[in-house]
Amino acid sequence: MWSEAGPVYEPVPPLRGDAVADVVIIGGGFTGVSTAYHLIRRFPSLRIMILEARHLANGASGRNGGMMLNWINGVSYRDPHLTRRVYETTRAGIDGIVGMIQEHDLPVRHRRDGCLEVLTDARRAEAAHARVERLAGWGIPLQYLDGATLATRLGLRGAAGAVLDATEGQLNGVDLLRSLRPLLLAWGVALHEDTPVLRIQEGRTIELTTPGGVVRASAIVLATNGYTPRLGYFKTGIFPLHSHVIATEPLDPGVRAALGWGQVAGFSDDHDRIAYASMTPAGELVFGGGSNAAYAYLYGNQTSYPGSPGSAGPAFEAIRRRLVGYFPEAERVRIAHRWTGTLGITMSRICSMGVRGEHRNVYYALGYSGHGVTLGNLAGRVLCDIYAGDDARWQDLPFYMYPLGGVPPEPLRWLGYHAYTKLTGRSPRNAA
Numbered sequence: 001m002w003s004e005a006g007p008v009y010e011p012v013p014p015l016r017g018d019a020v021a022d023v024v025i026i027g028g029g030f031t032g033v034s035t036a037y038h039l040i041r042r043f044p045s046l047r048i049m050i051l052e053a054r055h056l057a058n059g060a061s062g063r064n065g066g067m068m069l070n071w072i073n074g075v076s077y078r079d080p081h082l083t084r085r086v087y088e089t090t091r092a093g094i095d096g097i098v099g100m101i102q103e104h105d106l107p108v109r110h111r112r113d114g115c116l117e118v119l120t121d122a123r124r125a126e127a128a129h130a131r132v133e134r135l136a137g138w139g140i141p142l143q144y145l146d147g148a149t150l151a152t153r154l155g156l157r158g159a160a161g162a163v164l165d166a167t168e169g170q171l172n173g174v175d176l177l178r179s180l181r182p183l184l185l186a187w188g189v190a191l192h193e194d195t196p197v198l199r200i201q202e203g204r205t206i207e208l209t210t211p212g213g214v215v216r217a218s219a220i221v222l223a224t225n226g227y228t229p230r231l232g233y234f235k236t237g238i239f240p241l242h243s244h245v246i247a248t249e250p251l252d253p254g255v256r257a258a259l260g261w262g263q264v265a266g267f268s269d270d271h272d273r274i275a276y277a278s279m280t281p282a283g284e285l286v287f288g289g290g291s292n293a294a295y296a297y298l299y300g301n302q303t304s305y306p307g308s309p310g311s312a313g314p315a316f317e318a319i320r321r322r323l324v325g326y327f328p329e330a331e332r333v334r335i336a337h338r339w340t341g342t343l344g345i346t347m348s349r350i351c352s353m354g355v356r357g358e359h360r361n362v363y364y365a366l367g368y369s370g371h372g373v374t375l376g377n378l379a380g381r382v383l384c385d386i387y388a389g390d391d392a393r394w395q396d397l398p399f400y401m402y403p404l405g406g407v408p409p410e411p412l413r414w415l416g417y418h419a420y421t422k423l424t425g426r427s428p429r430n431a432a
């Protein structure tokens with residue numbers, strides 16, 4: 001859906017023959033491309049190479065719900081200093097995305113008129129209201145909307161209240177990554193699409209095996225989020241979860257008015273199996289989550305959904321029913337798109353960005369747990385500063401070198417996940 005209405009995309013040729021680089025970035029999503037962007041701007045003569053298994057935006061960055069959100073998932077709102085720090089960091093992350101689009105005049109469909117966190121029962125709505133007031137006292141500008149205001153503003157059924165963050169928005173990730181490609185190539189970044197990294201041999205010089213040749217590099221960046229365990233890294237840190245999404249055809253203003261959708265980019269709700277929706281500038285309503293059916297976990301860390309989207313037919317129907325539950329008028333709307341993407345979830349939901357390895361030359365940023373539109377794009381700044389040895393400004397943030405773990409091995413993981421989600425309707429996690 002996100003790639004429609006854009007220009008036809010021609011992948012650049014795969015790697016053929018051996019090569020040498022200073023930094024090889026594995027993965028062409030938000031994390032990989034933003035890292036290349038910040039590194040090449042800061043170090044114009046650095047030999048940077050991106051190796052992407054299929055094409056830019058093949059992963060979650062091109063298959064998400066589009067919401068540019070504040071906050072680091074998994075962090076609580078208890079400490080005023082930390083709360084302000086996290087909020088200001090992610091808000092600056094969104095400013096950074098929008099600023100980059102403006103600076104380079106990138107043709108990226110996006111909007112920034114706020115997102116809602118919807119509360120579905122009175123007790124949670126009350127607690128959210130109290131949180132908004134507490135955060136206002138700490139200088140964080142959120143707005144609480146009660147159920148009645150929400151009904152007129154968004155036409156939502158079954159909501160008790162909501163928190164509006166006017167600094168959030170919606171982004172077409174495919175537009176962003178594809179429009180950055182010519183810029184990166186012009187600045188001297190080497191890119192090879194259709195080039196999966198098959199094996200990584202660590203050392204002072206790291207050797208990466210691909211089908212077309214071996215690349216030797218002084219440093220690498222794991223920008224592979226939910227796919228990372230398949231490269232042998234973060235096997236107990238990342239839980240790859242498949243998430244299904246549907247989207248309508250562009251809705252004309254009359255239909256949008258009938259739905260009741262107002263001037264807001266999107267919303268997510270407070271259920272553990274979170275439901276979320278966003279509206280593109282052209283009027284396509286994107287909707288995902290809402291029940292166990294919307295998420296799938298495949299045995300053995302599979303990160304490509306087999307036969308997708310056909311094999312997930314019942315899941316898409318369940319998602320459509322959730323959509324209609326929120327917006328009864330959507331019953332009459334045609335679902336034009338269905339897709340599946342791989343989320344990188346951590347047990348605490350906190351993501352991690354840092355460097356590892358005996359030679360401190362394996363950089364990584366992953367596990368955004370549903371907040372990667374903002375955080376994946378922020379990761380490029382963070383990794384660039386860590387690479388430059390100039391990362392003091394990130395060290396107090398929860399994601400900085402955050403130790404990931406707690407995901408059990410197979411077959412315990414398989415059994416545990418399915419038993420837990422079936423019995424509780426929730427998603428397993430460790431306390432942050």
Ligand SMILES: Cc1cc2nc3c(=O)[nH]c(=O)nc-3n(C[C@H](O)[C@H](O)[C@H](O)COP(=O)(O)OP(=O)(O)OC[C@H]3O[C@@H](n4cnc5c(N)ncnc54)[C@H](O)[C@@H]3O)c2cc1C
Pocket residue numbers: 026027028029030031032051052053054055056057058059060061062063064065066067068069195196197198223224225226227231243244245276288340341342343344365366368369370371372373374375376
């Ligand atoms: C359905 C869905 C809905 C979501 N909704 C939202 C949302 O509304 N808001 C939000 O903030 N976040 C959302 N997310 C999460 C967000 O999209 C991700 O956190 C973010 O895109 C991760 O970016 P990334 O670059 O780290 O990883 P990815 O975009 O997954 O990129 C990884 C890339 O690595 C490549 N790759 C994998 N293995 C190899 C290999 N061996 N060699 C070379 N390349 C390889 C893949 O092809 C892929 O292109 C959603 C995710 C999904 C799946």
